[in-house]
């Protein structure tokens with residue numbers, strides 16, 4: 001698992017090292033790692049290091065100190081370094097002395113001093129920064145055309161929530177120290193590639209984690225020698241309606257693709273489902289559906305009296321239940337239906353549905369919001385988006401950065417519900433099923449946007465995502481062999 005630690009935890013972990021090590025050791029350790037990444041980026045992008053130009057944006061805190069020390073190390077490799085000081089009287093004194101001694105140029109932070117660098121280092125603010133870039137920094141950043149390497153975090157992006165509320169850095173690479181911070185998962189589009197430099201911190205267990213592809217590949221259920229269609233879990237899907245038959249087809253098809261057991265469909269879209277997926281066992285109603293080990297209820301299922309009665313009946317079982325879409329709209333009116341269930345419930349809202357359930361949108365602190373709903377209702381919650389979050393009632397959260405936004409298309413959520421439902425029926429713990437499903441779904445969306453015959457990517461659709469699920473699971477499972 002990759003762990004993400006909030007800034008107060010990182011600061012607390014730094015404290016004993018700051019006490020025990022000679023002054024400046026930790027910063028120079030961080031800056032040395034940073035300089036190595038910058039040097040390799042220079043080589044990769046320009047073919048060399050000596051004689052290349054790097055500009056440093058230097059703020060008033062230790063983040064600026066990191067940039068100044070990295071500039072010092074780069075000078076020793078023949079790089080031409082210019083430090084632009086945003087607050088000259090407060091720039092890190094030791095870093096400033098070292099860079100000056102190493103032959104760096106030190107200038108005020110105005111656009112005319114920006115020059116034409118090969119790379120820019122963002123040392124404006126680190127984990128103590130709050131709010132957007134201030135006007136002088138924002139004006140300078142506006143003029144930059146070179147790729148930016150963010151020091152620790154991209155300045156202007158909240159380190160703990162990834163929220164952006166005004167001008168902020170968009171980095172090609174972020175080099176972070178000691179620990180990944182929440183922003184590196186929650187604000188991935190601002191961070192670019194993230195490199196971690198070990199500075200020797202000892203950290204507590206994290207409350208926000210991401211599963212590695214190999215870990216998901218390793219737990220993905222596949223049939224064994226003793227298995228049959230029932231032993232691997234049967235999922236019941238109550239989705240689709242006369243108005244939205246497609247939701248039933250997409251959700252059921254995704255459940256079929258995700259695992260090898262059996263899928264039962266209950267609802268009025270049975271003939272559409274069968275036409276596309278003849279392996280599904282259909283029945284016209286929930287009551288007439290055979291035994292299942294988990295239920296998915298809600299995608300396109302309507303909000304009429306029958307849909308409501310079905311939701312009640314399904315939630316009255318002692319089986320794990322995933323509630324999505326129309327099911328969430330019904331639940332918002334009657335939250336009591338999930339309280340005190342003997343089995344787990346997973347709610348899978350997008351931001352709008354989240355607001356329907358709680359009265360508030362989840363931003364800007366999406367992790368806190370999803371934790372609070374999960375704890376208050378005693379359920380698991382998957383909050384959709386570019387960074388999908390999965391919260392357990394005990395506050396533990398999985399994050400999955402989709403690595404792209406191709407899944408932002410109608411019906412993609414129906415596919416996600418089917419995948420996770422299938423995993424739930426296999427007996428996988430709810431948080432892992434949700435996290436693994438989100439990962440496979442996001443990967444399938446990225447694959448669907450690509451074409452092996454031509455480079456680049458193009459808009460895709462829910463049907464295409466569904467058709468690439470198998471490839472996505474195969475890819476995740478090949479990571480087991482590689483790791």
Ligand SMILES: NC(=O)C1=CN([C@@H]2O[C@H](COP(=O)(O)OP(=O)(O)OC[C@H]3O[C@@H](n4cnc5c(N)ncnc54)[C@H](OP(=O)(O)O)[C@@H]3O)[C@@H](O)[C@H]2O)[C@@H](O)CC1
Nearest residue numbers: 014027030061062063125126127128129130131132134152
């Ligand atoms: N501790 C360690 O051992 C190690 C720490 N390390 C490094 O230190 C970094 C943390 O450094 P830090 O705590 O000095 O604060 P940092 O984030 O540089 O700047 C905050 C200052 O900026 C200001 N400011 C605030 N918001 C702003 C805004 N929006 N726009 C502009 N300015 C803003 C605010 O001052 P103000 O102007 O408000 O008085 C505040 O004082 C950390 O991320 C890592 O890079 C590494 O060297 C490893 C070892």
Ligand SMILES: Nc1ncnc2c1ncn2[C@@H]1O[C@H](COP(=O)(O)OP(=O)(O)O)[C@@H](O)[C@H]1O
Nearest residue numbers: 350384385386402405407408410411412413414
């Ligand atoms: N900007 C985005 N980047 C990446 N993934 C996204 C983005 N927006 C939505 N998604 C994903 O696409 C799916 C959309 O689900 P949902 O909103 O329920 O759509 P629908 O109801 O049309 O099926 C979810 O898996 C969500 O995480």
Ligand SMILES: [K+]
Nearest residue numbers: 122125151153
């Ligand atoms: K920074």
